[in-house]
Amino acid sequence: MKTIKQFITMKEEQEKISMLTAYDYPSAKQAQEAGIDIILVGDSLGMTVLGYESTVQVTMSDMIHHAKAVKRGAPDTFTVVDVPFGAVGISSSKDLEYAVKLYQETEANAIKMEGSYLTEHIRNCTNIGIPVVSHLGLTPQTVGITGYKMQASTKEAAQQLINDAITVEEAGAVMVVLEAVPSDLAEEIAHKLTIPVIGIGAGKGTDGQVLVYHDVVNYGVDHQPKFVKRFGDFSSGVDALAQYNKEVKANAFPDEAHTYKKQVLGEES
Ligand code: KIV
Numbered sequence: 001m002k003t004i005k006q007f008i009t010m011k012e013e014q015e016k017i018s019m020l021t022a023y024d025y026p027s028a029k030q031a032q033e034a035g036i037d038i039i040l041v042g043d044s045l046g047m048t049v050l051g052y053e054s055t056v057q058v059t060m061s062d063m064i065h066h067a068k069a070v071k072r073g074a075p076d077t078f079t080v081v082d083v084p085f086g087a088v089g090i091s092s093s094k095d096l097e098y099a100v101k102l103y104q105e106t107e108a109n110a111i112k113m114e115g116s117y118l119t120e121h122i123r124n125c126t127n128i129g130i131p132v133v134s135h136l137g138l139t140p141q142t143v144g145i146t147g148y149k150m151q152a153s154t155k156e157a158a159q160q161l162i163n164d165a166i167t168v169e170e171a172g173a174v175m176v177v178l179e180a181v182p183s184d185l186a187e188e189i190a191h192k193l194t195i196p197v198i199g200i201g202a203g204k205g206t207d208g209q210v211l212v213y214h215d216v217v218n219y220g221v222d223h224q225p226k227f228v229k230r231f232g233d234f235s236s237g238v239d240a241l242a243q244y245n246k247e248v249k250a251n252a253f254p255d256e257a258h259t260y261k262k263q264v265l266g267e268e269s
Helices: 004-012 025-033 060-073 092-106 116-127 140-146 155-171 183-192 234-249
Strands: 017-021 038-041 078-082 110-114 132-137 175-179 197-200 208-211
Touching: 004 017, 025 038, 025 060, 038 060, 038 208, 060 078, 060 092, 078 092, 092 110, 092 116, 110 116, 110 140, 116 132, 116 155, 132 155, 155 175, 155 183, 175 183, 183 197
Parallel strands: 017 038, 017 208, 038 078, 078 110, 110 132, 132 175, 175 197, 197 208
Antiparallel strands: none
């Protein structure tokens, strides 16, 4: 498994870091087999696998349940798990309790939290030994306020984002995920920080990229933002299901090849 130190070396040597979300055993297994550097158990699972409208409904037990499955599927891949909405920003003692629970129960290698206002919390987690990835720019847990749109589009907002990125690094963050920001700004931030900056909708000047598994393979996706590229097409799975349905109804399945012919105890025939 790659380590945080290795990710920093990759940044220094300008070797791009690949991050992909995964939410269950098979997607994690595939991500590991594909050689992805970092798996993110994102709270985007609220939309991709649970069918919610946003990440806001995702709970701590959802995150723990899915992250444990991911770790079983990809035990040798560095795994980051999202702190869900409501498990941070409420009270500092509760926040820390949730962070410990998530880190301890999932055995993830780092936790990710959204927003620059959490600097103190990042510091507290770091102090007790929990590696934290900070998510800046568009933060899906606050879309009720910000909406899904490009962030930091004014000069002042861009400067604020630069300051926030520096502050979370100083607080101990081991990595930054930067979402939906202009590419030149993302590149500037990546240059200013010593920790890796992983972009999503942030252009190619960051130290790495992250995408959502379901977007990459077009699996059950209703809408894709501009920055998503499809690299495969699992939507053809519907054809397989339709064929199965057809063969059951026509009594064509199971055929000879998929049928036990005689009863031999303890043996297949
Ligand atoms: O939850 C998630 O999948 C994320 C990525 C979009 C970075 O936070």
